[in-house]
Amino acid sequence: GDGGFPAAIPTTTTATTASTIGASDEPVADVAAALSPSVVQIETRSGLGSGVVYRSDGYLLTAAHVVEGRRGVGVRLADGTRLDGEVVGFDQNSDVAVIRVEQEGLPAAPLATGAEVRVGQMAIAIGSPWGLEQTVTAGVVSAVGRTITGPDGVPRTLIQTDTPINPGNSGGALADRHGRVIGINNAIYSRSGGSDGVGFAIPIDTAVSVADRLIAGEEIRPALLGVNGTDPATGPRGALITGVLDGSPAQAAGLRVGDLVTGYAGRPIQGFSDLGAAVRASLPGDTVTLTVQRGDQEITVPVTLAERTDG
Numbered sequence: 126g127d128g129g130f131p132a133a134i135p136t137t138t139t140a141t142t143a144s145t146i147g148a149s150d151e152p153v154a155d156v157a158a159a160l161s162p163s164v165v166q167i168e169t170r171s172g173l174g175s176g177v178v179y180r181s182d183g184y185l186l187t188a189a190h191v192v193e194g195r196r197g198v199g200v201r202l203a204d205g206t207r208l209d210g211e212v213v214g215f216d217q218n219s220d221v222a223v224i225r226v227e228q229e230g231l232p233a234a235p236l237a238t239g240a241e242v243r244v245g246q247m248a249i250a251i252g253s254p255w256g257l258e259q260t261v262t263a264g265v266v267s268a269v270g271r272t273i274t275g276p277d278g279v280p281r282t283l284i285q286t287d288t289p290i291n292p293g294n295s296g297g298a299l300a301d302r303h304g305r306v307i308g309i310n311n312a313i314y315s316r317s318g319g320s321d322g323v324g325f326a327i328p329i330d331t332a333v334s335v336a337d338r339l340i341a342g343e344e345i346r347p348a349l350l351g352v353n354g355t356d357p358a359t360g361p362r363g364a365l366i367t368g369v370l371d372g373s374p375a376q377a378a379g380l381r382v383g384d385l386v387t388g389y390a391g392r393p394i395q396g397f398s399d400l401g402a403a404v405r406a407s408l409p410g411d412t413v414t415l416t417v418q419r420g421d422q423e424i425t426v427p428v429t430l431a432e433r434t435d436g
Contacts, residue, residue, distance in 0.1 A: 146159050146302070146303050146304045152247065152249075152302040153247075153249055153261060153263045155304070156249045156251075156261075156300050156302065156303075156304040157249070157251060157259070157261040159304040160234060160249075160251055160298060160300055160304045160306075161203050161251060161259050161261075162202075162203045162204070162232045163177060163178040163203075163231075163232045163233065163234035163298070164176070164177060164178075164203060164234075164251045164252065164253055164259060164297050164298055165177070165178065165185060165200050165201060165202055165203065165253060166200070166201040166253035167185075167187055167191050167192070167198050167199070167200060167210070167224070167296060168198060168199035168200070168201065169191070169192065169193065169195060169198050169199075171193065172292070172293075173253075173293050174187060174188065174191030174252075174292070174293060174294075174295045174296040174297075175187065175191075175251075175252035175253050175293065175294055175295065175296045175297030175298075175310065176191070176200065176224060176296050176297070177234050177296070177297060177298045177306060177309065178231045178232055178233050178234055179223070179233060179234070179333075179336060180231075180233055181229065181230055181231050181232070181233045182229055182231075183225050183226045183227060183228050183229065183231060184213070184223055184224070184225055184336070184340060185200065185210065185223065185224040185225070185226065186221070186222075186223060186296075186309055186332055186336055187222050187223075187224060187296030187309070188220050188221070188222065188295050188296040188309055188310070188311050188327065189215035189216060189217055189219075189220045189221055189222040190220060190295070190311075191222065191295055191296040192212050192215055192222045192224065194215070195212055196211065196212050197209060197210065197211055197212065198210045198212065198224060200224065200226050201253070202228075202231075203253070203259065206228075208226040208227065208228055209226070209227075210224040210225065210226050211224065211225045211226075212224055213225050213339055213340060214339035214340075214342075214345075215339070216335050216339065216345040217277070217279070218279060218281075218345065218347065218405055218406075219281065219327065219331050219332070219335045219345075219405075219406060220275070220279075220281065220311060220327060221309070221327060221331065221332050221335040221336060221339075222296075222339075223336050223339045223340055234298060234305075234306045235303075235304060235305045235306065236305055236306050236329050236333065237301055237303075237305035237306060237307045237329060238329070238330060239269075239307075239328050239329060239330035239331075239391075240391060241301070241305075241307075242266060242269050242284060242301075242307045242308075242328070243266065243269075244265075244266055244267065244268060244269060245265055245266065246265060246266050246301060246302070247263065247264075247265060247266075247301065247302040248263070248264055248265055248266045248284075248286040248288045248299055248300070248301070248307070248326075249261065249262070249263045249288065249299070249300045249301075249302070250262045250263070250264075250286075250288045250289070250290050250294055250297065250298070250299050250300075250310050250324065250326075251294075251297055251298045251300065252290075252291075252293055252294030252295070252296075252297030252298075252310060253293075253297065260291075260293070260294065262288050262289040262290070262294075263288060264286055264287040264288030264289070264324075265286065265287060265288075266284060266285070266286050266307075267285040267286055267287050267323075268284070268285040269284050269285075269328070269392065270282055270284075270392035270393060270399070270403070271283050271284070271285045271325070272395075272396075272398050272399045272401075272402040272403075273285075273325060279405070280398055280401060280402040280405065281327070281402055281405070281406065282328065282331070282392070282399070282402045282403050282405075282406045283308075283311065283325040283326060283327060283328065284299065284307065284308045284325065284326045284327075284328055285323065285324070285325055286299065286324045286325070286326065287322050287323065287324070288324050289322070289324060290310045290311070290312050290324035290325070290326070291312060292312045293312075294310045294312060295310055295311055295312035296309060296310060296311075297309070297310045298310065299326040306329055307326070307328070307329055308326025308327055308328055308329055308332075309326055309327040309329070309332050310324070310326050311324075311325045311326055311327055312324070328406075331406050334408055334411075335408075338408065345408070346408075346409055346432045346433070347405065347409075347432070347433040348404050348405070348407045348408055348409045348411065348430040348431070348432065348433060349373065349374065349404070349409070349430060349431045349432060349433040349434075350373070350374055350375050350400075350404045350428065350430060351369065351370035351372075351373020351374055351375040351376060351431070352364075352366050352368065352369055352370070352373070352375045352380060352400075353366070353367050353368035353369075353370075354366045354367050354368075354386075354397040354400065355367055355397055356396040356397055357385060361385065361387065361418065362387070362394075362395045362396060363385040363386050363387040363394050363395070363396070363418065364385070364386040364394050364396060364397040364399065364400035365383075365384075365385050365397070366380060366381065366382055366383065366384045366385070366386065367382060368382060369381065369382060373431065374428050374429055374430050374431045375428060377428075377429075378415075378426050378427065378428040378429075379426060380415075380417070380426060380428070381419070383419070384417045384418070384419050385417065385418040385419075386400055386415050386416070386417055387416050387417070387418055387423075388414075388415065388416030389403040389404075389413060389414075389415055389416075390403070390407075390413040390414060391414075394416075404430065407430055408430070409430055409431055409432035409433075410429065410430065410432075411429070411430050412427055412428065412429045412430075413427070413428055413430065414426070414427050414428075415427075415428055
């Protein structure tokens, strides 16, 4: 490492009650002990990744690039049990996948909500990348709602952290100091293949909304806001609306040319690409609140997104 946390701290699992997590002198160890049983190893022919127990009846969350379009994967639970996993579905847009194993009574990971995630808070990454040795790394949340374009060319809205995240941790849990999952680790954005002090995670709200639709057998369709725009040349940052499509959700909500969108569902919007990524992370039928600068007024505009039909 470079003076930060060591890259891998083997952990042993001991029982810790949720109420005490985060209150002791060793929050990282407490979170590791409490959450490790809910983190699994995903084995594919091309390598290893991690997953998180989403529901006790056998549904697991992971990153779509970990399963790489496969129908089946190997799953190894924290206690060493090896199971066959069926890929229920995956969404390339959000990079979320759901795996199902035939096992009841799995310890579902406690989840935070996106609104609770704050810049500067502790962020603990737990994965099961090598053999059975779970790894734990810790740092802080550096930014929320960062728009990052992946190697596949798709911009995504992600949590940024300085917590080291290696490829084997991908699909595992990024947790707060109370052991609640705030994101699903995503290592494909690391420039060097190892960790270089910048890690990213899929926000838990995105993961949950996509996972629930995959489990329900719904096709994940892209959402439509219906605006063209650009980054403002001067002045405050945001997405400057240069066109509103006829019959679109944006038109129905009363958005106008010249509006500057500075917030989306509570997340800051720094430029037009941020707005595009935020819409891509949403689903048709979602109602989101935009913060809009119109002239010298700041207004909030609720918009119900439609389904994009242009493929």
